[in-house]
Amino acid sequence: MNFLAASIESLGAKVVGWFTVAYGMFAFLAKAGMLLLDRTTWNRATFDVVIKQVYFTAVQILHVFLAYALVISWLIITIILSTARDFGLTEFASEMTIRVLVLELLPFLTALFIALRSGSAINTEVALMQVNNELDALAHCKVPPMQFEFLPRLIGGVISVVTLAGLAGLIALLQGYLSIYGISAAGFEPYTRTIAKIFDFQIMAGLIAKCALFGLAVTLIPVTAGLETPKKLFMVPVSVLRGMMRVFFAIVAIEVVSLALKYI
């Protein structure tokens, strides 16, 4: 009986913990959103930090990312094409390629890429700032951390994931065309027809929304996880660990929900 009560209690504690985290996250998001609507936020200083964030999150890694997208696309396209040929389903190969790569896999991998590189860095930085009381110091100097530290990171993350996923998608479209039809204009008409069939307004809007949510997840979650850190240095790795796990689950959840909305 005691054991049962203990396990129920621990379950309750976990659920309460999840709710607290979720509430903290959404409260933070709401605060950021409110700040975004405030006219005073849109000044030169904030804009500069946003540009810096975009530079560090997207531009700095552009060549590495594009090479990575190229290799992954080439692999997946080759696998899909040869399998389709084996089963005599070549006419579906182009549609399959576009659906798998451009709509699902590349946005997902882009989000993971940004999460691993920038998300973990943001989490560590915010956690260290929290432990070292830097945030309080900033606030004291009339430099609100929300406006100059967190909001630019969120905006930069969203812009970066949307742009990088879009670029990777365009590369995959081009590569798919080259793999199926070779260097000739002969396949332009049927390929255009396939693209027109897949990308209707709903799909495009869903794709952009999904990428934006990915971008938000890979920056918002590390920031809130960092802010949660108790003011002890040894808690920083724990905070990063928790934050990254949450980012991973959030990315998977967004992907699953988007798939469910699309196909169910």
Add this chain to the structure above:
Amino acid sequence: MNKLHFKVGLFTAASLLLAGIFVVYLLHARGFFEKTFHLQLAAASADGVAPGVPVVFSGIEIGRVTTLGLNDDGGIIIRAEFLERNAKWLKETSTFTLDKPFVGGAKIRVDSPDLDAPALPDNSTMLLLTSDISKEIPALVERVKAILANVEHLTRKDGEINATLANVQTVTGRMTGEYGMLEGVLGSPEKARAVTDSLDKTRALITKLDAMTAKTDQWLFAQDGMAEQTRASLAQVRLMLDDAQSSLKKADALMANAVEISADVKEGTQDIVKLRAEIDDAVRKANALVNEINKKWPFARDPEVKLP
């Protein structure tokens, strides 16, 4: 110049440019810059048709069903939309068939047998035919059943096919013998040997015939051969015939004289003697000629020429 700002600016500009190009391309692909062509299809049943069902021409999707509805008479009106560039395949002679395959969704098939026919005007109404495989299945099953019964009857134990196969086996068994196919056809090696023997003899005969033909050829057509001689004889015959002809002409003239003369016999006794000699001469020549010809040619066996 701020290098960081420049890079971010370049990145943003390039991304926006690519995004813009892609959006324009997508709008073009989806026919945003084109007019839409509408078509109404009247059908007896809308079973299996739903908004989004493709309209295909030669296996390529050219349009989609947009709405379904009933008209005032309870008939079904299916509305389909096409892009302007695809509407050119719709002709006044086109037929529209609703295909419901076993596997895969329903589709409306367009067949345009005459591509030179006038194009279908916008918003026109056409008839939708139905080719429903599932309705043909019971009839098909009945026929297949009958065929299977026949096959079963043919292949039963001690049936015709079995007997035939046994015969074929015997024949092919013989065919593996010394005389192969011949033995298979004739039934035993002895008979087959007789046939090969006669074939050998025939071969010998043909060799002999060959030699004979060569000789005959020599005899007939060589220099001084039969053919040459015959030609010479024929020339002679021509000469003799000419001779005879001239003699007979003379005789003719004499006969004419004779008619005149006979009126006055007394005065012409000398003429008659002369005439008699001429006629005799002609008849002799003719006789000689006929004899000569007879010697060379197998004419009628009557060399006498009767005197008039």
